[in-house]
Amino acid sequence: MTQRAFARVIDLEHVAVRELNQALHDLAPDSNATHWQVLNPRGRHALAVGLDAEVTVEIEGHAGYYCAGMNKRASVIVHGNVGVGAAENMMSGFVHVHGDASQAAGATARGGMLLIDGNAAARCGISLKGGDIVVKGSVGHMSAFMAQAGTLVVLGDAGDSLGDSIYEAHLYIRGTVAGLGADCIEKPLADRDRAELHAKLQQAGLAGQVDVGAFRRYGSARQLYHFHVDHADAY
Amino acid sequence: MCGIVGLFAKDAALEAELGAHLATMLASLSDRGPDSAGFAVYAPPVRDAVKLTLRGPAGYDFDALAAALRGHLAGGVSIKPRGTHAVLVVPHTEVTAARNALATLAPELVVVGTGHRMELYKEVGAPAEVARQFDLAHMQGSHGIGHTRMATESAVTTDGAHPYSTGPDQCLVHNGSLSNHNTLRRSLRRSGYTFATENDTEVAAVYLTAKLHDGLSLDAALRGSLNDLDGFYTFVVGTETGFAVLRDPIACKPAVMAETDRFVAFGTEYRALTDLPGIEQARVWEPEPATVYQWDRRA
Numbered sequence: 001m002t003q004r005a006f007a008r009v010i011d012l013e014h015v016a017v018r019e020l021n022q023a024l025h026d027l028a029p030d031s032n033a034t035h036w037q038v039l040n041p042r043g044r045h046a047l048a049v050g051l052d053a054e055v056t057v058e059i060e061g062h063a064g065y066y067c068a069g070m071n072k073r074a075s076v077i078v079h080g081n082v083g084v085g086a087a088e089n090m091m092s093g094f095v096h097v098h099g100d101a102s103q104a105a106g107a108t109a110r111g112g113m114l115l116i117d118g119n120a121a122a123r124c125g126i127s128l129k130g131g132d133i134v135v136k137g138s139v140g141h142m143s144a145f146m147a148q149a150g151t152l153v154v155l156g157d158a159g160d161s162l163g164d165s166i167y168e169a170h171l172y173i174r175g176t177v178a179g180l181g182a183d184c185i186e187k188p189l190a191d192r193d194r195a196e197l198h199a200k201l202q203q204a205g206l207a208g209q210v211d212v213g214a215f216r217r218y219g220s221a222r223q224l225y226h227f228h229v230d231h232a233d234a235y
Numbered sequence: 236m237c238g239i240v241g242l243f244a245k246d247a248a249l250e251a252e253l254g255a256h257l258a259t260m261l262a263s264l265s266d267r268g269p270d271s272a273g274f275a276v277y278a279p280p281v282r283d284a285v286k287l288t289l290r291g292p293a294g295y296d297f298d299a300l301a302a303a304l305r306g307h308l309a310g311g312v313s314i315k316p317r318g319t320h321a322v323l324v325v326p327h328t329e330v331t332a333a334r335n336a337l338a339t340l341a342p343e344l345v346v347v348g349t350g351h352r353m354e355l356y357k358e359v360g361a362p363a364e365v366a367r368q369f370d371l372a373h374m375q376g377s378h379g380i381g382h383t384r385m386a387t388e389s390a391v392t393t394d395g396a397h398p399y400s401t402g403p404d405q406c407l408v409h410n411g412s413l414s415n416h417n418t419l420r421r422s423l424r425r426s427g428y429t430f431a432t433e434n435d436t437e438v439a440a441v442y443l444t445a446k447l448h449d450g451l452s453l454d455a456a457l458r459g460s461l462n463d464l465d466g467f468y469t470f471v472v473g474t475e476t477g478f479a480v481l482r483d484p485i486a487c488k489p490a491v492m493a494e495t496d497r498f499v500a501f502g503t504e505y506r507a508l509t510d511l512p513g514i515e516q517a518r519v520w521e522p523e524p525a526t527v528y529q530w531d532r533r534a
Contacts, residue, residue: 043505062505062519081519083505084489102489102521121521122486140486141524 004058007033013040017047024074027053043083048076051093065102068095071112087114090131103140106133109150115204122159125152128169134204144171145181153200155210163218167225171218172197174210183224189217236385238264238362239397239408241471241501242511243378243478243530249497249512254374260500260507261371261381262363267503268383271396272365273357275406275473276376280351284311285330285403287323288348288355290393291341297321300341307336318368320347320356345431350404352377352475357396377532378478380471380501382408389434399437401428402444404475409436410488410503411467419463439464443472457481457527471501479529486524493517499530 010020020038027033031053038059041047045064048057051074059067062080072091081099090109097105100118107123109131119137128147138156145161147169157175164181170193171184180186189197189212197212240260244250254276261272278286291297301314301323310326312333325333330349337344348355356369362383366372382397389395398406413419416435419442424430428441442463446456453474460470461484469488472479480501482490493500493508495517502508505519522528 042509061515064504064506081505083491099519100521102491103486122524 004037005035006037006058007035009037009039011039012042012044012047017044020047021049024048024051024053024055024057027055029053031055041078041080045083048074051076062099071095081118086116087112087131090114100137101135105135106131109133113200113203119156125150125169128152132200132203134200134206136206138175141178142181144169144184147171151196151200153197153204153215163220165224166218166220168220170196172200172215173218174215177216177218180218183221184218185221187217187219189213189215193217236267236387237410238267238383238503238507239381239410239469239471239501240264240503240507241378241380241408241473241478241480241499243499244376244497245495245499245530246497250377251375252512253376253379254370255372256511257374257379257381258363258366258371259510260502261366261383263507263509264383264503265362268385269361270386270391271357271359271384271393272362272382273355273384273396273398273408274366274369274371274379274381275348275353275355275398275400276371276374276379277352277404277473277475278354278374278376281324283327284324285327285349285351286354287325287330287333287337287346288353289321289323289337289341290319290345290347290357291321292343293319295319295321295344297323300344303340304333304336307340308332317356317370319358320369322354348398348400348406350400350475353400353404353406353473355398355400355406357382357393357398359391359393359396377476378473380406380408380473380478382410387412389432394432395434397436398473399434399440401437401440402447404473405440405444405447406473407436407440407443408471409439410469410490411483413439413464413466413468415465435466439468439470447474453477453479454527454529457529461525469503476532477529478531479527480522481527482522482524484525490522491519492522492528493519 036057041061043064049069052072056075059078064083066085068076071093075094077096087095088107090112092111097116101120103121104123105120106114110129113132116135122140124139124143126145128150130149134153141159144163148167151170153172158177160179161181163184297316308329313324397408400406413435416438
């Protein structure tokens with residue numbers, strides 16, 4: 001095991017979650033306290049939310065709901081599972097979950113990367129708005145629902161209704177897809193798609209480990225979100 | 236909202252601590268359900284006897300009731316009061332006679348559950364306080380389920396609290412809401428089933444009771460509910476020897492499970508499981524939608 005040196009160690013058995021988050025929000029731009037460790041998370045909600053600093057926070061155990069929500073610039077590493085809505089509405093930065101994620105992981109994320117080593121449950125990347133999500137395991141049903149921009153890369157399988165009512169997010173799935181949602185179709189994997197996928201895998205530290213050619217690409221058929229005057233009678 | 240918990244001991248040594256763990260689990264989900272709480276514990280059976288869990292008004296003299304019942308029933312009768320509830324133990328041949336006698340002698344009492352093992356307690360109030368009133372921490376059992384309620388569909392009353400028991404040794408806790416419960420209730424009434432409340436969860440409980448009565452396995456009964464129940468639900472179900480979990484196909488309502496060599500545990504949130512022995516080494520997962528998970532002590 002690599003020796004890790006931490007500038008601050010916060011034990012949630014003795015410190016309230018609000019105090020942890022406030023201390024992280026209070027970090028000065030020139031602070032040297034750039035590596036924090038959080039002990040005894042025990043499924044507590046809203047850990048390391050609303051960060052806006054070049055700081056790395058390592059959470060030693062399972063986290064509850066909305067972990068690393070609204071993250072900006074920071075790296076949040078969870079050595080365990082996360083509950084509902086991990087990294088929801090992330091703006092930038094990096095969130096790495098070593099275990100599994102519950103529902104709505106990376107929901108509405110506008111930027112940054114969410115890397116999940118295990119599986120993600122239903123509605124992963126729901127309403128994604130520009131962030132990147134890489135899941136090494138599988139994702140549950142209704143993933144990338146109404147996803148507008150950004151990428152969802154899944155090394156395992158996807159559940160039913162993938163990409164339902166999708167806008168312009170890019171979905172790359174290596175395993176099987178139980179079913180596609182409304183207006184979501186498979187698209188050819190062109191060279192520029194391979195390049196995009198490779199870049200995302202590289203960012204996730206997976207370059208060279210995964211063959212980009214093994215993925216299939218899915219996206220919007222663009223029939224649902226455009227108004228077609230020819231179909232006016234149908235509306 | 237609402238929180239549900241369940242604990243099934245695979246290791247008999249854990250049975251002595253079951254109530255203590257269940258009490259901690261219930262209290263941890265107070266935020267999800269501060270209005271009322273309830274639980275059912277599958278405690279050691281009494282030989283050739285059946286337990287009737289009774290609920291009465293505060294301060295009810297259950298010992299006097301037991302004395303009066305002895306005049307009406309053949310064989311031994313015992314009673315163990317716990318707060319507003321009491322577990323009445325009668326010979327298994329005297330269950331109908333006991334129910335009839337209770338209706339005459341104590342019409343103000345409600346029989347909230349019957350069975351060889353199951354004891355059921357529920358009351359209005361904060362979950363930790365409800366657990367304390369009934370001394371859950373000192374109860375023993377092979378498995379147990381519990382519920383913390385945030386009322387949304389009906390009033391904050393003891394009748395609205397879970398678990399619901401509608402058959403011998405059967406009980407159900409529910410997180411969610413059913414939308415076709417009125418239709419289903421009418422249909423079950425036509426088949427001869429009776430209802431104590433207008434609660435949607437009671438309909439799910441009676442539905443399972445009816446299916447089990449028809450000879451279906453618990454697994455098959457729960458799979459049937461995927462077709463017949465419309466709405467949102469995560470169920471945790473107890474039977475005399477069984478413990479099962481089912482989430483609806485949409486799986487909006489959160490659920491986490493953990494399993495070790497010693498136990499299987501269910502919590503609406505992982506927070507409910509953090510004090511269980513050896514949880515750090517447990518397999519922790521989120522149950523799949525529309526999938527029945529089941530354990531049985533006989534297996």
